[in-house]
Amino acid sequence: DVKVTQSSRYLVKRTGEKVFLECVQDMDHENMFWYRQDPGLGLRLIYFSYDVKMKEKGDIPEGYSVSREKKERFSLILESASTNQTSMYLCASSPPRLAGGRTDTQYFGPGTRLTVL
Amino acid sequence: DAKTTQPNSMESNEEEPVHLPCNHSTISGTDYIHWYRQLPSQGPEYVIHGLTSNVNNRMASLAIAEDRKSSTLILHRATLRDAAVYYCILRRPTGNQFYFGTGTSLTVIP
Numbered sequence: 001d002v003k004v005t006q007s008s009r010y011l012v013k014r015t016g017e018k019v020f021l022e023c024v025q026d027m028d029h030e031n032m033f034w035y036r037q038d039p040g041l042g043l044r045l046i047y048f049s050y051d052v053k054m055k056e057k058g059d060i061p062e063g064y065s066v067s068r069e070k071k072e073r074f075s076l077i078l079e080s081a082s083t084n085q086t087s088m089y090l091c092a093s094s095p096p097r098l099a100g101g102r103t104d105t106q107y108f109g110p111g112t113r114l115t116v117l
Numbered sequence: 118d119a120k121t122t123q124p125n126s127m128e129s130n131e132e133e134p135v136h137l138p139c140n141h142s143t144i145s146g147t148d149y150i151h152w153y154r155q156l157p158s159q160g161p162e163y164v165i166h167g168l169t170s171n172v173n174n175r176m177a178s179l180a181i182a183e184d185r186k187s188s189t190l191i192l193h194r195a196t197l198r199d200a201a202v203y204y205c206i207l208r209r210p211t212g213n214q215f216y217f218g219t220g221t222s223l224t225v226i227p
Binding site: 004033035040041042043044045048058090091092104105106107108109110111 | 151153158159160161162163166204208214215216217218219220
C-alpha cells in the first residue's frame, strides 16, 4: 500500500514563528503536493513538485515556501506564521502521467491541523 | 481550471443505494472524471475515475452521461463507514493539478 506520512497530526505555533511541515512518501512518486483545507473552501493547492529540487506555485502560494531535497520528502515552510494560516494541511503524492495521457491518482496523508495563536 | 458542481449535502439510509450527482458542463473531450472521498479526520482517498464509459470497482460505480456533462457516483449499499465528503474532480490530461471543490457531505442514517 502507498503510504504518505506527515510529521504531526496537530501543531500549535505562535504568530511570527517559522513552521516546518514535513511529508514523506514511500512509493517513489515523482509528484508531491501541499494543500490547505478550510471550511467552505475545499482543498486549495499551495505548491507542488514534480521532481527533486523542482517546485511550482499552486493557487495560494503567498506566505509559504517549499523544499524538496530528496524524492521521498516534501516540506512546507511557513516563514512567519500568521493567524490566517490556521488550517488543515494535506500532503499528497502521485506517480507520473502514463504514456498516452492516461490519468493518475493522488495519495494523501492524514493531514496536519495547524493552529497559529 | 475545470469546474464541477455538487450538492452540499445528501442523506441516505443504511444499506440503500446512494447516487451522488456531479455537473461538469465545461468538461473537455480529454478530461478524466475522478471521484475522491474524505472520511472524518483523514485525508482524501481515491474512489474511482472514468473517461467516457461507465466504470465499476470494489468501492463504487461511476455512471457518465452520454454528453459527459454530468456523472453520478453510485454506492450500491451505503454503510455507516461511507459517511464522508465526496469530491468530483476533472483531471486534465496535461498538467499536475487536481482541482478539488467543496464536495458533497454524505450522511448515512442507521
